[in-house]
Amino acid sequence: MNIEMSTLTNRCRAAENKRRRTMNVTKFCMLTVVLVAATAAGAFALDAPSAEPKVLNDGAGAKAGRFDKMHKTRFIEIFLAHRDAKTGKLVAECYNSMFTSKGIPASKDTAPQAPVEGLDFGKLKTDYSVLGASLNGPKLWLPDWTEIDLGVERDFNGVKASWVAQLSMGDNAGGVGESTPYKPMTIARKSGLGWNKGTTVLLLDDAEGNTWIMKGFQQGLKPQFTYEQFVAAGESNFKKLPTGWKFRTKTLDKDFVEVPEGGIATIMPDEFFNIYDKTGPGMSNHKP
Numbered sequence: 001m002n003i004e005m006s007t008l009t010n011r012c013r014a015a016e017n018k019r020r021r022t023m024n025v026t027k028f029c030m031l032t033v034v035l036v037a038a039t040a041a042g043a044f045a046l047d048a049p050s051a052e053p054k055v056l057n058d059g060a061g062a063k064a065g066r067f068d069k070m071h072k073t074r075f076i077e078i079f080l081a082h083r084d085a086k087t088g089k090l091v092a093e094c095y096n097s098m099f100t101s102k103g104i105p106a107s108k109d110t111a112p113q114a115p116v117e118g119l120d121f122g123k124l125k126t127d128y129s130v131l132g133a134s135l136n137g138p139k140l141w142l143p144d145w146t147e148i149d150l151g152v153e154r155d156f157n158g159v160k161a162s163w164v165a166q167l168s169m170g171d172n173a174g175g176v177g178e179s180t181p182y183k184p185m186t187i188a189r190k191s192g193l194g195w196n197k198g199t200t201v202l203l204l205d206d207a208e209g210n211t212w213i214m215k216g217f218q219q220g221l222k223p224q225f226t227y228e229q230f231v232a233a234g235e236s237n238f239k240k241l242p243t244g245w246k247f248r249t250k251t252l253d254k255d256f257v258e259v260p261e262g263g264i265a266t267i268m269p270d271e272f273f274n275i276y277d278k279t280g281p282g283m284s285n286h287k288p
Contacts, residue, residue, distance in 0.1 A: 051129040053082040055093045055152075058163040062149035065099065071144050071199065072227065073098055074219070076111040077136035078119075078156050080128050081169060090131070090169040094187070095161035098141060099150055102160065111138045115158040117221060124156070139216040139275070140227055143258075144199055148191035165189040181271040182242050184278065190263045193277070195256040200249055201288060202231065204276055207244030211287045212268060212276035213256070224272070240271040250288055258284040 079092040097110040104110070116138060124133035151163030166188045179185065193215065195201055202214035217227050230237055235247040258277060260266075266278040280287040 053080070053130045054128045055080050055082070055130065055163075056085065058093055058095075058152040058154075059149075059166060060151070062151040062163065064147065065150050066145065066147045067099060067104060068145045070098065070104060070141050070146060072217075073104055073108040073141045074111055074138055075141055075216075076116055076138050076159065076161070078124070078161055079132075079134045079136065079167060080124065080130045081132035081134070082130045092132075092134075092167045092169050093163060094165040094167055095154055095156070096164045097159050097161045099146070099148055099162045099164055100153055100160045111159055113138075113221070115156075119157050119159075136273075136275075137216070138219045138221070140219060142195070142201070142215055142217060143193040144196045145194045146191060147193075148189070164191070179269050179273075181240060181269055181273075182245075184266050184268045187265050187267055188263055189260065189265055192257065192259040194258070195252055197252050197255050200231070200251045201256065202274075203248050203250060203288060204241075204270070205246045205248065207242065211279045213258075213279050213284075213288065214274050215267075215277050216275040218273045218275075220273075238271065252288065254286070256284060256286065256288055 075096060075098040077097070078095045080095070081090055081092040083089065084091045098104060100110070116135075119135065121133040121135070125131070148164055153160060153162040155161075168186050168188070195213075202217075204212040204214075206212065217230070225233075231249060234249070235241070238247060241247065256279075258279070261282045265283065268276050268278070270276065277283065
């Protein structure tokens with residue numbers, strides 16, 4: 001009888017010890033979840049701006065300007081992203097180095113290599129209290145002329161750039177540099193662009209019959225090839241062109257003028273981050 005009681009007591013003690021160990025493991029797991037959640041919240045808080053973005057009104061009161069003889073001007077664009085105050089959606093204010101009070105220099109270089117290489121985008125985020133800061137370019141501007149509304153002119157590490165547009169980022173929190181090749185996006189702008197008769201343009205025809213005209217040729221900080229080399233190689237440059245799409249060049253037999261109806265343009269990057277504008281009804285005077 002004593003042996004049976006002793007055995008029963010030992011079993012009870014073992015069961016109690018197992019229950020306590022289970023409770024301790026559960027408490028540890030719950031504490032771990034809380035700590036991980038707290039860490040994630042802290043990281044998110046670090047990414048959030050500490051104050052209202054300083055760029056909210058940079059496009060207010062923008063005034064029209066015209067720039068000529070722009071074909072193959074080197075430029076950059078800076079994008080400063082924040083939540084739209086009304087919709088809560090992610091948008092980015094766009095600043096372009098070509099459209100400043102100085103005009104286009106004789107060198108056609110508005111984005112010298114050294115100051116562009118020295119841009120600190122983490123510092124830009126902090127300085128302007130925005131969610132993100134990103135670079136487009138350096139690129140070559142391909143239209144011959146531009147009429148555009150200009151907002152606030154800012155200095156980015158010695159590179160002057162004026163507000164020119166607001167880009168709808170959708171769910172792309174990574175910045176304009178992470179845009180998906182061959183995926184169209186919209187941008188709010190009232191600018192007019194023009195290619196003169198006799199200018200050679202670079203075109204993409206998509207599978208739905210739309211024609212896209214290259215507006216900005218990507219050089220980047222370490223160019224893969226020159227503009228002339230890219231044009232000479234033609235469609236052989238492209239390795240990720242969607243099925244049914246074609247690349248071609250054309251020497252214009254009449255002026256091509258682009259002014260988006262309603263102030264909304266549709267743009268698209270390719271696999272090299274060259275930027276194209278959609279042509280045709282609602283966008284341009286004809287489809288090249």
